[in-house]
Amino acid sequence: MFVNTVILGAGAAGMMCAAHAGGDCLVVDHAKSPGEKIRISGGGRSNFTNLDVTPENYLSQNPHFCKSALARYSQWDFISLVDRHGISWHEKTLGQLFCDGSAKQIVAMLVEELTQAGAQLWLKTSVEKVRYEGGHYQLTLLRDGSPQRVSCANLVLATGGKSIPKMGATGLAYDIARQFDLPLIDTRPGLVPFTFPEGRFTTLAGTALPARLSNNRASFDEALLFTHRGLSGPAVLQLSSYWHEGEAITVNLIPQTDLFTLLRDQRQAQGRRALTTEIARHLPGRLVDFLTAEFAITGRLADQSDAALQALCDALQSWQLTPGGSEGYRTAEVTLGGIDTDALSSKTMQAKSQPGLFAIGEAVDVTGWLGGYNFQWAWASGHAAGQAI
Ligand code: FDA
Numbered sequence: 001m002f003v004n005t006v007i008l009g010a011g012a013a014g015m016m017c018a019a020h021a022g023g024d025c026l027v028v029d030h031a032k033s034p035g036e037k038i039r040i041s042g043g044g045r046s047n048f049t050n051l052d053v054t055p056e057n058y059l060s061q062n063p064h065f066c067k068s069a070l071a072r073y074s075q076w077d078f079i080s081l082v083d084r085h086g087i088s089w090h091e092k093t094l095g096q097l098f099c100d101g102s103a104k105q106i107v108a109m110l111v112e113e114l115t116q117a118g119a120q121l122w123l124k125t126s127v128e129k130v131r132y133e134g135g136h137y138q139l140t141l142l143r144d145g146s147p148q149r150v151s152c153a154n155l156v157l158a159t160g161g162k163s164i165p166k167m168g169a170t171g172l173a174y175d176i177a178r179q180f181d182l183p184l185i186d187t188r189p190g191l192v193p194f195t196f197p198e199g200r201f202t203t204l205a206g207t208a209l210p211a212r213l214s215n216n217r218a219s220f221d222e223a224l225l226f227t228h229r230g231l232s233g234p235a236v237l238q239l240s241s242y243w244h245e246g247e248a249i250t251v252n253l254i255p256q257t258d259l260f261t262l263l264r265d266q267r268q269a270q271g272r273r274a275l276t277t278e279i280a281r282h283l284p285g286r287l288v289d290f291l292t293a294e295f296a297i298t299g300r301l302a303d304q305s306d307a308a309l310q311a312l313c314d315a316l317q318s319w320q321l322t323p324g325g326s327e328g329y330r331t332a333e334v335t336l337g338g339i340d341t342d343a344l345s346s347k348t349m350q351a352k353s354q355p356g357l358f359a360i361g362e363a364v365d366v367t368g369w370l371g372g373y374n375f376q377w378a379w380a381s382g383h384a385a386g387q388a389i
Helices: 012-020 036-044 067-072 075-084 104-116 172-179 234-240 259-269 275-280 285-294 306-317 373-388
Strands: 002-008 025-028 047-050 089-091 096-099 120-122 125-133 136-143 146-157 184-190 208-214 219-226 230-232 249-252 319-321 334-339 357-359
Touching: 002 012, 002 136, 002 172, 012 025, 012 104, 012 373, 036 047, 036 104, 047 075, 047 373, 067 373, 075 104, 075 373, 104 120, 125 146, 125 172, 146 172, 172 184, 172 334, 208 234, 219 234, 230 234, 259 306, 275 285, 285 306, 306 319
Parallel strands: 002 025, 002 146, 025 120, 146 357
Antiparallel strands: 047 096, 089 096, 125 136, 136 146, 184 334, 208 219, 208 249, 219 230, 249 319
């Protein structure tokens, strides 16, 4: 069978691409259902985009690459698509938009869009072999156990990254890219919790607070969550994308306060107050107990010299922690790195050196922050390729 376009991967980017690629298009996925990551995203409500999308919200070896696609298919375009389908939504926090109902509505919307565009969807179909011959891609597929040969003029790699192999994530896009000599940027897990040696934060598990997490590349003011295995919460997930194995991170537990001035004033006004009582005005009790032991905090405010107060501020506002590692691809929301953007046109997502080969979505070395940015990249890059086909 011949079709103009085969899209590998019926995820966010693949389905968006199919909706714009014109009718003669086949979308192939080895999963039983399309858009599984959309379905589970945002706790089942999908954080499908963000009101404030800028190129600064993305990591890539080439920070300019994402600009063109994001400008030509913006968050407002996706919001109007969602509105046209009568899906109600709300802003949760920091511009993050979620469905009022269920993420399944977004999946259903995309399936309807690609069906209306005339594309076919083959689920439970694996890719056995890809060859390029006579200006066409010859694919050997296994559809529900039976071999199928399909040739096409355009082949779109939309199988995503390596995150959550249990959900069917594979490195297929990278393998095919390699086969056609497209360069790859090393991959690593992103938006992922940090792990620490066993027992480090066990007594704090479940404690959450607003904090500032930073390193010399980035800084995020969001919630921090202590877990049995280490640190999680939005601030941690965000910083994890900017973190490399073995590096320390800085945790500011009381970020919005000039703590030194405040403690000095309190020493004057409430000198008899125990230091721990003063700290407990700013932090949850269990964390105060933990920090009291960690930094040997004792005595009354009046007993503290300026230097001692400064040392306490440093401990609470520049706490240096070195994660043992991260939870890895098992739970990472995204994969950093991937197909090198240098090999692709930023307007069309087509490979510069291989006619008719496109790469979109998470498979490409463009990774968004937490907050709907990864889906917006999937929609925008899928749209760019679809328009070009
Ligand atoms: P995606 O992973 O969506 O699709 C790839 C498709 O390819 C899948 O359907 C898969 O089955 C198929 N496939 C893979 N290998 C194959 C093979 N060998 N053969 C055939 N098919 C194959 N982002 C965001 O913006 N807001 C959010 O709320 C969330 N929430 C979230 C929660 C969780 C738990 C995760 C893991 C991730 C998120 N994300 C997110 C990230 C977001 O889901 C992700 O960036 C996009 O789904 C990427 O879209 P793609 O289409 O590139 O890949």
